[in-house]
Amino acid sequence: MSADEQPPYDVYNRNCPARMVFTRLADKWSLLIIRRLKTDAVRFNQLRRDLDGVSAKMLTQTLRNLERDGLIQRQIFATVPVTVEYSLTGLGQTLADTIDELALWAENHIETVLESQQQFDQEQG
Amino acid sequence: MSADEQPPYDVYNRNCPARMVFTRLADKWSLLIIRRLKTDAVRFNQLRRDLDGVSAKMLTQTLRNLERDGLIQRQIFATVPVTVEYSLTGLGQTLADTIDELALWAENHIETVLESQQQFDQEQG
DNA sequence: CGGGATCCGTTCCGATACTG
DNA sequence: CAGTATCGGAACGGATCCCG
Numbered sequence: 001m002s003a004d005e006q007p008p009y010d011v012y013n014r015n016c017p018a019r020m021v022f023t024r025l026a027d028k029w030s031l032l033i034i035r036r037l038k039t040d041a042v043r044f045n046q047l048r049r050d051l052d053g054v055s056a057k058m059l060t061q062t063l064r065n066l067e068r069d070g071l072i073q074r075q076i077f078a079t080v081p082v083t084v085e086y087s088l089t090g091l092g093q094t095l096a097d098t099i100d101e102l103a104l105w106a107e108n109h110i111e112t113v114l115e116s117q118q119q120f121d122q123e124q125g
Numbered sequence: 126m127s128a129d130e131q132p133p134y135d136v137y138n139r140n141c142p143a144r145m146v147f148t149r150l151a152d153k154w155s156l157l158i159i160r161r162l163k164t165d166a167v168r169f170n171q172l173r174r175d176l177d178g179v180s181a182k183m184l185t186q187t188l189r190n191l192e193r194d195g196l197i198q199r200q201i202f203a204t205v206p207v208t209v210e211y212s213l214t215g216l217g218q219t220l221a222d223t224i225d226e227l228a229l230w231a232e233n234h235i236e237t238v239l240e241s242q243q244q245f246d247q248e249q250g
Numbered sequence: 251c252g253g254g255a256t257c258c259g260t261t262c263c264g265a266t267a268c269t270g
Numbered sequence: 271c272a273g274t275a276t277c278g279g280a281a282c283g284g285a286t287c288c289c290g
Contacts, residue, residue, distance in 0.1 A: 045272070116193065121193070152282085168251085170251065182253095252289100256287080259282105260282080
């Protein structure tokens with residue numbers, strides 16, 4: 001493709017930074033976990049209770065992914081039984097700020113969204 | 126559960142506004158579509174070309190969901206063959222601003238994330 | 251051009267059982 | 271307490287064919 005033919009948004013290819021990050025966050029629990037860890041460190045089972053509906057398997061899997069990306073950190077305390085605490089890294093905190101704005105948007109506009117859904121569903125019959 | 130026993134974040138139940146919105150956005154294409162439509166209205170096949178790897182099926186499906194939520198609108202022009210343009214609604218534009226910040230975060234921190242991934246993978250062997 | 255319908259493989263995810 | 275292992279259904283997503 002020549003220079004003057006490339007689309008205005010070639011950033012949308014698979015190697016685009018935004019796309020890579022969006023892909024990581026685009027699962028059922030990542031955004032919720034980051035948001036939950038924003039205020040304080042939380043233990044595994046506490047996190048599990050706080051996030052309504054998450055299974056141990058998915059929680060572990062999602063936490064590992066976030067740890068791999070350097071967004072959260074895992075601290076092990078040699079108690080009996082063992083204690084494991086998850087918390088945001090410095091990097092994770094900067095992302096949490098942005099995600100919080102997304103949550104704020106949600107709270108401010110959820111009513112409008114819900115109404116739109118109802119209207120859409122009626123029109124379709 | 127009594128009032129003084131409820132977790133600090135009961136907002137994480139399934140009916141929490143943030144969670145509902147996160148769930149909608151947590152798929153492979155929604156965030157990318159909203160971001161692409163931020164600058165201008167785009168036709169179906171153009172959108173398909175811009176978003177590297179999307180199939181017609183998933184594009185249609187995701188666009189319908191976003192339309193149902195009132196985030197984008199669909200305009201049909203009676204040309205031959207027919208022309209269909211997608212664009213953000215007013216509501217969608219307010220969300221697009223927040224998503225843009227997420228994309229900006231990604232661009233600023235993707236290097237750090239990539240390095241963290243490499244280190245994590247090495248440590249695991 | 252902008253889809254819908256169908257088929258089909260893959261991945262996601264929850265439930266259950268088990269472990270140090 | 272903090273996981274791992276396994277299983278099976280559900281949802282995701284691509285390929286192909288068809289249509290106004």
